[in-house]
Amino acid sequence: MVEFEQKATARGTVVHWAKDSEEARKIIFSILERREVKRIIKSKVMTSEEVHLNDHLEKAGYHVLENDLGEYIQQLRNEPPYHFVAPCMHLSMKEISDLFEEKLKTAPTDDPEELTMIARRFLRQTYLTADAGITGANFLIAETGMISITENEGNARLTGALPKTMISLVGIEKVLPKMSDLALFLPMLATAGTGQPITCYNTAYAGPRQPGEIDGPEEWHIVLLDNHRTALLADPEQRDALHCIRCGACLNVCPIFKNIGGISYGTTYQGPIGSVITPHLRGLQDWKHLSGSSSLCGACTATCPVKIDLHHHLLQNRRNAVREKPDALEGLAWRLFAKSINKPVVYQIGTKLAKLAQPFHRLISATPLDPMRAWTKTRTAPAMAPQSFKDWWKARHLPRHPTRPTSQTSPTRPPHAPARSKRSIEATNSRELILARIEEALSDTHPQPFEATAAQKRAVLPAVHDLVPQFAANAEFLRAEFHACADEAAAKAKLAELAAKHGWKKIALHRGTLTQAVAPALPTLDATDGYDRFELEACDAGITECDALIAQTGSVFLTARSGGGRALSVLPEHHVVLARRDQLLPDLPAGYELIQQRYGAQWPSLTTLITGPSRTGDIERIIILGAHGPKKLTIILW
Numbered sequence: 001m002v003e004f005e006q007k008a009t010a011r012g013t014v015v016h017w018a019k020d021s022e023e024a025r026k027i028i029f030s031i032l033e034r035r036e037v038k039r040i041i042k043s044k045v046m047t048s049e050e051v052h053l054n055d056h057l058e059k060a061g062y063h064v065l066e067n068d069l070g071e072y073i074q075q076l077r078n079e080p081p082y083h084f085v086a087p088c089m090h091l092s093m094k095e096i097s098d099l100f101e102e103k104l105k106t107a108p109t110d111d112p113e114e115l116t117m118i119a120r121r122f123l124r125q126t127y128l129t130a131d132a133g134i135t136g137a138n139f140l141i142a143e144t145g146m147i148s149i150t151e152n153e154g155n156a157r158l159t160g161a162l163p164k165t166m167i168s169l170v171g172i173e174k175v176l177p178k179m180s181d182l183a184l185f186l187p188m189l190a191t192a193g194t195g196q197p198i199t200c201y202n203t204a205y206a207g208p209r210q211p212g213e214i215d216g217p218e219e220w221h222i223v224l225l226d227n228h229r230t231a232l233l234a235d236p237e238q239r240d241a242l243h244c245i246r247c248g249a250c251l252n253v254c255p256i257f258k259n260i261g262g263i264s265y266g267t268t269y270q271g272p273i274g275s276v277i278t279p280h281l282r283g284l285q286d287w288k289h290l291s292g293s294s295s296l297c298g299a300c301t302a303t304c305p306v307k308i309d310l311h312h313h314l315l316q317n318r319r320n321a322v323r324e325k326p327d328a329l330e331g332l333a334w335r336l337f338a339k340s341i342n343k344p345v346v347y348q349i350g351t352k353l354a355k356l357a358q359p360f361h362r363l364i365s366a367t368p369l370d371p372m373r374a375w376t377k378t379r380t381a382p383a384m385a386p387q388s389f390k391d392w393w394k395a396r397h398l399p400r401h402p403t404r405p406t407s408q409t410s411p412t413r414p415p416h417a418p419a420r421s422k423r424s425i426e427a428t429n430s431r432e433l434i435l436a437r438i439e440e441a442l443s444d445t446h447p448q449p450f451e452a453t454a455a456q457k458r459a460v461l462p463a464v465h466d467l468v469p470q471f472a473a474n475a476e477f478l479r480a481e482f483h484a485c486a487d488e489a490a491a492k493a494k495l496a497e498l499a500a501k502h503g504w505k506k507i508a509l510h511r512g513t514l515t516q517a518v519a520p521a522l523p524t525l526d527a528t529d530g531y532d533r534f535e536l537e538a539c540d541a542g543i544t545e546c547d548a549l550i551a552q553t554g555s556v557f558l559t560a561r562s563g564g565g566r567a568l569s570v571l572p573e574h575h576v577v578l579a580r581r582d583q584l585l586p587d588l589p590a591g592y593e594l595i596q597q598r599y600g601a602q603w604p605s606l607t608t609l610i611t612g613p614s615r616t617g618d619i620e621r622i623i624i625l626g627a628h629g630p631k632k633l634t635i636i637l638w
């Protein structure tokens with residue numbers, strides 16, 4: 001964390017430390033006031049939901065617009081996100097069409113792409129006029145002081161390119177040591193979250209606009225949020241919950257959350273991971289019921305890509321809640337249950353009596369006389385099976401199990417409360433306090449640094465000798481258009497053909513060897529020395545070079561230098577990338593190695609992996625064109 005702070009600060013980012021929600025909001029408000037901000041755009045930021053930022057901003061008179069399509073729809077409904085990957089996945093197309101008709105006065109439609117384009121029209125102008133942008137981050141990279149943001153639509157890219165002031169609110173658990181770690185985490189997040197090999201845009205930002213760059217914010221602030229994360233870190237039993245990469249896979253497989261959805265329990269983080277961490281973030285006694293909303297089937301643990309032991313943590317939360325505040329009545333009920341279940345005769349008599357009492361219970365069900373009223377006033381009491389399991393077993397003359405299993409689940413360790421250190425007692429500010437808490441929390445561990453070798457990182461990839469077909473297949477799978485040309489003259493002809501086919505009237509490019517060599521003879525916005533954002537938005541195509549093409553994923557690896565700044569490759573409707581054959585690399589580790597060698601410590605302030613044109617699955621999970629980035633991505637190689 002300290003390395004991240006040093007590296008980020010060296011690039012002009014202002015790093016703030018917030019011990020809780022209140023301090024995070026205070027820091028953000030002070031930045032907005034000093035910068036005289038009025039209009040704010042926000043890309044999907046779960047931490048802002050955690051600290052209830054929108055409510056406070058709106059109450060204070062700021063105009064805040066969510067620009068992720070799903071979040072925008074939820075904002076129009078005045079509802080929090082339903083799922084942290086797909087915020088409006090519970091809504092049907094008709095419901096979204098009705099919502100737009102009511103709020104935006106548009107005509108009804110049952111075409112998801114038309115709905116997305118309506119949102120695009122409404123949201124586009126806000127990027128160009130917003131004073132500040134607020135984002136979260138998927139990862140913080142200590143080595144470079146960069147933040148990495150994963151998305152499909154391009155809204156976070158536009159947010160990081162256009163407003164003059166940027167604020168990123170990020171949990172302290174998001175830090176990764178090296179840039180090359182992204183080669184593992186980016187595909188893992190995409191595959192576990194949405195089943196894609198990689199998401200459309202994976203962008204790493206190193207702070208504000210750097211000297212010599214043509215665009216980007218004047219100020220970038222990162223607010224590092226603790227908000228009880230260090231307390232979770234201090235619990236050796238459950239600290240692995242901080243490994244969560246918010247892929248949402250555990251929600252998708254959970255039989256409970258699949259049916260009742262994510263907002264039913266009023267938590268910021270939904271599903272099994274939400275049930276595990278919310279009691280830590282918001283108080284065990286108030287949120288202990290979440291741990292009971294589980295069948296403990298273990299599907300969440302089995303699917304989690306970072307191997308968080310979710311269903312055991314739910315059990316531990318149940319145990320901790322009882323230990324912390326025992327309930328005498330509940331304790332008595334469990335003791336009686338334990339006694340009866342251990343004495344078959346008592347258990348059998350009990351079930352027989354319950355069966356006899358059942359018809360009488362139906363008469364008083366849900367009335368004040370009903371002892372089970374807390375349950376029955378909202379649900380029907382389940383009927384007892386006509387035949388007990390024991391009778392069913394007997395009826396089949398099945399042999400008894402020869403031995404009764406004797407092993408018992410070993411009680412897990414109680415939460416660990418580390419002794420407060422002198423450093424944390426004497427801390428005079430939030431930075432010192434958070435760092436001291438991290439040190440205390442980890443005082444019982446001696447983690448061995450793990451460094452995967454390049455061979456290990458690539459072990460799963462098949463050796464491919466000719467990279468062009470592999471790149472073409474992966475890029476086209478994600479709807480990019482790919483042309484391999486014989487030489488520069490053929491590339492020039494292809495670009496002229498595209499200009500004629502799409503009726504381009506004006507293009508934008510930055511001065512580079514390849515762009516200059518093959519650009520079509522059209523009116524051009526030369527973005528090399530800066531540009532007017534409205535003029536750039538009106539261009540039919542943005543033509544850029546790149547640093548590399550990645551065959552493993554069909555991605556374009558582009559930086560602020562090769563891509564001509566931040567907005568040129570994302571604002572115009574069509575992005576055309578020019579590349580030479582020798583820029584093709586086999587995989588992501590090779591891409592990160594190349595960038596490291598090329599730029600050394602001076603990473604450009606933007607590094608982005610672009611895989612296909614903007615896309616979204618927010619409406620009924622149908623993959624269509626996204627609401628923000630370019631509608632087309634064309635790659636020309638020679």
Ligand code: SF4
Pocket residue numbers: 192243244245246247248249250251273300303304305306307308310
């Ligand atoms: S707990 Fe695991 S499966 Fe669930 S969101 Fe986090 S990383 Fe994904």
